[in-house]
Amino acid sequence: MTFLDFEEPIEQLFEKRSKLVEMQTQGDLNLDDKIAELDKLIEEKKENLYANLTPWQRVQLSRHPERPYTLYYIHHIFEDFIELHGDRKAGDDKAIVGGIANLDGQSVVVIGQQKGVNTKMRQYRNFGMANPQGYRKALRLMKLAEKFNKPIVTFIDTPGAFPGIEAEELGQAEAIARNLFEMTKLRVPVISIIIGEGASGGAIGIGVSDKTLMLENTWFTVISPESCSSILWRSWDYKEVAAEQLKLTANDMHKMKIVDTIIKEPLGGAHHNPEEMAKTLKRSIKRNLTLLNELSPEERIEKRIAKYAAIGTFEERKVQ
Amino acid sequence: MSNWFKRITTGIRTSPQEKKEMPEGLWFKCPSCKATIAQVEHRENLQVCSSCGFHERVGPKAYFELFFDENSRPKLLFDNLYPVDSLEFVDLKSYTDRIKEAEEKSEAAEAMEVATGKMGGIKVVVAAMNFSYIGGSMGAVVGEKIARSVDYCIENKCPLIIISKSGGARMMESGISLMQMIKTSAKLTQLADAQIPYVSLLTDPTTGGVTASFSMLGDINIAEPKALIGFAGPRVIMETMNLKELPEGFQRSEYLMEHGFLDFIAERKDLKEKIVKALKLLKI
Numbered sequence: 001m002t003f004l005d006f007e008e009p010i011e012q013l014f015e016k017r018s019k020l021v022e023m024q025t026q027g028d029l030n031l032d033d034k035i036a037e038l039d040k041l042i043e044e045k046k047e048n049l050y051a052n053l054t055p056w057q058r059v060q061l062s063r064h065p066e067r068p069y070t071l072y073y074i075h076h077i078f079e080d081f082i083e084l085h086g087d088r089k090a091g092d093d094k095a096i097v098g099g100i101a102n103l104d105g106q107s108v109v110v111i112g113q114q115k116g117v118n119t120k121m122r123q124y125r126n127f128g129m130a131n132p133q134g135y136r137k138a139l140r141l142m143k144l145a146e147k148f149n150k151p152i153v154t155f156i157d158t159p160g161a162f163p164g165i166e167a168e169e170l171g172q173a174e175a176i177a178r179n180l181f182e183m184t185k186l187r188v189p190v191i192s193i194i195i196g197e198g199a200s201g202g203a204i205g206i207g208v209s210d211k212t213l214m215l216e217n218t219w220f221t222v223i224s225p226e227s228c229s230s231i232l233w234r235s236w237d238y239k240e241v242a243a244e245q246l247k248l249t250a251n252d253m254h255k256m257k258i259v260d261t262i263i264k265e266p267l268g269g270a271h272h273n274p275e276e277m278a279k280t281l282k283r284s285i286k287r288n289l290t291l292l293n294e295l296s297p298e299e300r301i302e303k304r305i306a307k308y309a310a311i312g313t314f315e316e317r318k319v320q
Numbered sequence: 321m322s323n324w325f326k327r328i329t330t331g332i333r334t335s336p337q338e339k340k341e342m343p344e345g346l347w348f349k350c351p352s353c354k355a356t357i358a359q360v361e362h363r364e365n366l367q368v369c370s371s372c373g374f375h376e377r378v379g380p381k382a383y384f385e386l387f388f389d390e391n392s393r394p395k396l397l398f399d400n401l402y403p404v405d406s407l408e409f410v411d412l413k414s415y416t417d418r419i420k421e422a423e424e425k426s427e428a429a430e431a432m433e434v435a436t437g438k439m440g441g442i443k444v445v446v447a448a449m450n451f452s453y454i455g456g457s458m459g460a461v462v463g464e465k466i467a468r469s470v471d472y473c474i475e476n477k478c479p480l481i482i483i484s485k486s487g488g489a490r491m492m493e494s495g496i497s498l499m500q501m502i503k504t505s506a507k508l509t510q511l512a513d514a515q516i517p518y519v520s521l522l523t524d525p526t527t528g529g530v531t532a533s534f535s536m537l538g539d540i541n542i543a544e545p546k547a548l549i550g551f552a553g554p555r556v557i558m559e560t561m562n563l564k565e566l567p568e569g570f571q572r573s574e575y576l577m578e579h580g581f582l583d584f585i586a587e588r589k590d591l592k593e594k595i596v597k598a599l600k601l602l603k604i
Contacts, residue, residue, distance in 0.1 A: 171580070174532075181508060201532040317401075
């Protein structure tokens with residue numbers, strides 16, 4: 001397992017544990033008691049460590065290289081997934097995947113940003129940074145869902161929409177804007193889940209929903225803490241402070257009513273027990289779909305618009 | 321009496337170096353072609369360089385003056401909305417201080433001003449962004465002003481014209497500003513359902529979350545010549561792609577038109593006539 005800088009105390013215990021296990025297998029010593037003792041200590045340490053994570057530490061966890069990505073969840077939550085490719089206009093973006101799948105007897109259209117699991121795949125997936133082709137593919141699949149009256153589940157995990165020359169040429173801004181507009185009008189239920197990074201326009205390009213769920217150790221806001229630091233502090237060194245100031249954690253987003261539900265992760269983060277994470281998510285998706293299915297398309301759209309229209313704090317002075 | 325013949329002021333004796341500096345406010349020096357033009361003439365020319373056609377950035381008031389009919393008395397709308405530092409955001413300055421400074425510097429209450437009046441005889445709502453207010457950034461107030469403008473247009477059955485000029489979503493309002501992208505786009509679906517025209521005028525500069533929401537969603541998208549319009553800023557693109565320079569004309573109005581994202585480009589002096597013509601044709 002890869003450990004993050006703040007996880008050093010646990011890392012040491014894990015190392016100790018593996019040494020004990022090694023000693024036990026090599027010699028005749030019975031170290032079961034000692035190992036069990038250490039396991040208990042590890043659990044305690046973990047509980048302490050993860051109970052009070054700073055916003056920046058959560059950002060780090062959201063980017064953990066072993067964290068489950070969209071395709072993991074698709075394969076562990078749904079059955080019979082068929083991936084559908086291409087935007088029918090310019091290409092097939094590898095940073096966004098999508099298709100149809102079965103959720104315990106209910107067909108669902110699933111879409112999400114996909115990061116690569118190793119160096120080669122990270123490049124292939126463009127680090128989860130989608131181009132306009134990706135947003136247009138996503139919209140095409142959403143329209144497919146609408147046509148056949150299937151609910152939509154989107155998985156958000158992106159450091160942002162790709163800032164490239166071709167992306168601009170093909171209309172990155174238009175592609176995202178179009179999705180915001182069209183997703184508002186979808187007649188079928190839409191659930192969005194932030195499973196890792198939820199960076200800015202790139203995230204909401206597939207994130208207009210009836211219900212937005214957010215995993216405990218993820219972040220969601222208008223800019224990455226690094227870029228925010230570079231612009232507002234004119235230095236890359238203030239990412240931790242920027243992360244605090246941006247109020248980007250699940251708790252903050254829930255308080256601001258930007259996300260509807262926070263989903264608890266296994267202790268230490270989703271990567272400590274991906275299967276359990278997938279099971280938790282599946283329960284939450286099913287619960288929310290049941291609730292959304294009770295509403296008519298018109299009711300859902302009206303509520304969707306009302307939800308976003310209500311976001312924003314301002315002062316309304318008395319008119320003279 | 322002898323005083324009459326002495327130089328009282330030193331004005332005439334100023335050195336050549338000092339002479340090059342122009343008294344502020346009297347002359348306009350074009351940042352594009354470097355031509356020097358009398359401010360009076362420059363203003364008459366709607367702050368467009370008479371030598372090279374460079375469109376200087378202007379604020380909401382200038383567009384209101386340009387668009388609304390002379391005899392119509394435009395009415396300001398929603399000008400009682402002010403920003404709030406609800407997240408208590410502090411970077412090198414606190415957002416609260418930034419709001420105060422922005423208000424003083426721009427003499428505006430927020431980055432968008434809305435007015436309604438007659439334009440070529442048609443009642444319209446014009447919502448114009450103010451770049452000198454925190455880079456024309458979109459926070460909760462800009463989002464709410466657009467939302468209310470949409471409601472007003474539906475109620476009064478009048479077209480909406482939004483003039484964009486913005487660096488994007490306002491970082492100091494974090495997630496709230498991000499949600500304004502959805503809020504404004506979602507409200508525009510209601511305007512579309514009511515079959516009310518929405519004209520989006522993109523001016524220099526229009527980038528980030530503003531381009532990626534309401535600016536790109538006009539029934540008709542128009543731009544002033546050579547305006548910078550894009551999603552990512554040029555510097556970010558160069559850093560990401562490891563480039564020293566970008567192609568000539570990249571992310572300018574003409575480039576966007578060439579790639580299919582604008583209906584037409586119009587010089588400032590022609591904007592009103594063209595918009596009115598389009599609105600009339602959509603109505604018939």
